[in-house]
Amino acid sequence: MASFKSHPVFASLLLILGLVAAGEGYLIYNRYAAFRDAVASLDNTHAALDDIAKADPVPSEANQKLVADDFKAATTALEAMRRQLTGKGDELIAGMPDDPTKVSFAIDLMIENMAKRFKSVVLDPEHPELRVKLKDDERFGFTAYYKTGPAKPLIPDVFRQLKVSEYLLGLLADAKPEEFVALKRERARSKTDRAERQTAVEEALKNGETVPDDDISDDEDLFAIDPYGTSRVGGFVDAYAIKISFNGVTSTLQNFLNSIAESEYPLVTKAVETEIVIPDDQADNDDTKAADKAKVPKPITKFTVTVEYLELVPDKTGTVTTSVDPKSNP
Numbered sequence: 001m002a003s004f005k006s007h008p009v010f011a012s013l014l015l016i017l018g019l020v021a022a023g024e025g026y027l028i029y030n031r032y033a034a035f036r037d038a039v040a041s042l043d044n045t046h047a048a049l050d051d052i053a054k055a056d057p058v059p060s061e062a063n064q065k066l067v068a069d070d071f072k073a074a075t076t077a078l079e080a081m082r083r084q085l086t087g088k089g090d091e092l093i094a095g096m097p098d099d100p101t102k103v104s105f106a107i108d109l110m111i112e113n114m115a116k117r118f119k120s121v122v123l124d125p126e127h128p129e130l131r132v133k134l135k136d137d138e139r140f141g142f143t144a145y146y147k148t149g150p151a152k153p154l155i156p157d158v159f160r161q162l163k164v165s166e167y168l169l170g171l172l173a174d175a176k177p178e179e180f181v182a183l184k185r186e187r188a189r190s191k192t193d194r195a196e197r198q199t200a201v202e203e204a205l206k207n208g209e210t211v212p213d214d215d216i217s218d219d220e221d222l223f224a225i226d227p228y229g230t231s232r233v234g235g236f237v238d239a240y241a242i243k244i245s246f247n248g249v250t251s252t253l254q255n256f257l258n259s260i261a262e263s264e265y266p267l268v269t270k271a272v273e274t275e276i277v278i279p280d281d282q283a284d285n286d287d288t289k290a291a292d293k294a295k296v297p298k299p300i301t302k303f304t305v306t307v308e309y310l311e312l313v314p315d316k317t318g319t320v321t322t323s324v325d326p327k328s329n330p
Helices: 002-006 008-054 061-086 100-119 152-175 191-206 250-261 290-294
Strands: 122-124 127-131 179-185 237-248 267-277 300-312
Touching: 100 152, 152 179, 152 191, 152 237, 152 250, 152 300, 237 250, 237 267, 250 267, 250 300
Parallel strands: none
Antiparallel strands: 122 127, 179 237, 237 300, 267 300
């Protein structure tokens, strides 16, 4: 008190400064406490957001119905596309044998039946003697197998080729060509070789490289389809190509192509080629009389039609999957 009385101004200043210091200390503590609470709140918010992100939210009944409706529509569309692609292809290749001898018998029977069918076609009702020209030893593209049959691994390929060829030859006979020239098919392969060949072709096309040659020089009944023109898609769609050549008029070609397009089987016309040929009996040679040489030869049109039979590639279980469980978790 003595100091306050002897130095009242100085003592008052000290008191005021002490009160100010105490107030500042309180304010500092109060702000620190607020900051600490804000940090804790932010951490809690982040934790809550993480929990929400990790949670598996349950959709509402309305959303579940929308998803189910969309799935049903997609499945229906997929099944429709599958039916359009496969048609009745399973029926065409039904009854596939597992023995080479049985395949050989089937080939012999096809050759015999097709020869009779073509020879029975009358080209002109007013001239019943005019029939489809056909070689006496015609094998319809199966010279290599009509006696012994294919090796077991090749049976699936050869049997498909046989049934598709038989069906196409029937359509051609109904179209009444003037002459059957040839049927060519692709090289038959085992399931493994077929997949490896397709992989090699697709890799070459993808990388802009030359497609590996498919050597067919050992069999005149074989041909190799242009890899750019095939319907094959590795792992999804397989195709078996048949090439048929015949002589005739434009209406014959039109009828043949129309019957392929209207077929219930999954057949696709890939190419049509035309060539004007002169019959051997009208070709110019040294023995031809001068009067005959003056005649204009009657040209004949040779048509070559390439057709593919399509199949959906089955999955590892051997089935073609067209639908899945919408409740399944992939």
